[in-house]
Amino acid sequence: MIVDITSWKHVFKLDPDKTLSDEHLERICTSGTHGIIVGGSTGVTYDNTVDLLARIRQFEVPCVLEVSHRDAIVPGFDLYLIPVVLNSKDPKWIVGQHAEVLKEYGAIMDWEEVLAEGYVILNPDSDAARLTNAETTVDVQDVEAYARIAEHLFHMPIFYIEYSGTFGDMELVRQMRRTLRNTQLFYGGGIDNQEKAQAAAAAADTIVVGNIVYDDLDAALQTLYVVGLERKQYV
Numbered sequence: 001m002i003v004d005i006t007s008w009k010h011v012f013k014l015d016p017d018k019t020l021s022d023e024h025l026e027r028i029c030t031s032g033t034h035g036i037i038v039g040g041s042t043g044v045t046y047d048n049t050v051d052l053l054a055r056i057r058q059f060e061v062p063c064v065l066e067v068s069h070r071d072a073i074v075p076g077f078d079l080y081l082i083p084v085v086l087n088s089k090d091p092k093w094i095v096g097q098h099a100e101v102l103k104e105y106g107a108i109m110d111w112e113e114v115l116a117e118g119y120v121i122l123n124p125d126s127d128a129a130r131l132t133n134a135e136t137t138v139d140v141q142d143v144e145a146y147a148r149i150a151e152h153l154f155h156m157p158i159f160y161i162e163y164s165g166t167f168g169d170m171e172l173v174r175q176m177r178r179t180l181r182n183t184q185l186f187y188g189g190g191i192d193n194q195e196k197a198q199a200a201a202a203a204a205d206t207i208v209v210g211n212i213v214y215d216d217l218d219a220a221l222q223t224l225y226v227v228g229l230e231r232k233q234y235v
């Protein structure tokens, strides 16, 4: 199944490197969220990705892989999201890793199942920022330029403002929504209650809820209400 992400308002991001009980996984997957992104910046392996995919596949929710490591490209996901870190100071995270992988898979890939994500990583204290050597000292004009590069130069379907681990600047997110025409705006980082979910959902097209799933599942499920998703039996 190839999923249509353009209607996604809310997704959970599950990290193969973290532990989630069967009961909690069921509550997430049957919550009414529009999709599950499997991904993380560190500790993601082929084995822990296969394991998480198999567990999620017990449920009907769309499940996509956000590729973060070449050794963890697992067949069987509905779609593959490929991060391109536009504010990285190291080309390895913009095209380098990608070129290495495409030397191996390029000729046999089904491009219909792959979407590029133009990332801007803005929390300097996150693993993702450290790993990719992201330039996080940026202003609204810088981020706007990245948004235009993503949409108009690279024709990327997704522009992702990433504050992983902390709640970001919603005025900046709103401004990027005004700047983008067709590219879909993802926001992720620090959404850990209804109020923050409401603010992020008002600013971005799609909100991504990650860490709170592991820290406080009930709070994670509360983030669904504000995007108008149905209350399910476990909430």
Ligand SMILES: CC(C)=CCC/C(C)=C/CC/C(C)=C/CC/C(C)=C/CC/C(C)=C/CC/C(C)=C/CC/C(C)=C/COP(=O)(O)OP(=O)(O)O
Pocket: 015, 039, 040, 041, 042, 066, 067, 068, 069, 070, 073, 074, 075, 076, 080, 082, 083, 084, 085, 093, 094, 097, 098, 099, 101, 102, 105, 109, 110, 114, 119, 126, 127, 128, 129, 131, 132, 162, 164, 165, 210
């Ligand atoms: C055989 C088969 C199934 C083929 C399918 C086709 C396919 C998918 C081919 C791959 C094509 C391709 C071009 C792949 C690129 C491979 C690659 C390794 C790219 C590099 C990606 C990248 C820039 C990774 C850096 C880390 C990053 C930005 C990850 C994104 C997710 C993210 C920020 C998670 C946050 O992590 P988390 O741990 O939750 O947060 P903290 O930072 O706070 O810890």
Ligand SMILES: O=P(O)(O)OC[C@@H](O)CO
Pocket: 013, 162, 163, 164, 165, 166, 187, 188, 189, 190, 191, 208, 209, 210, 211, 212
């Ligand atoms: O884990 P949090 O801070 O919710 O961030 C979600 C997601 O954007 C991480 O890639």
Ligand SMILES: [Mg+2]
Pocket: 015, 040, 041, 042, 127
């Ligand atoms: Mg991590």
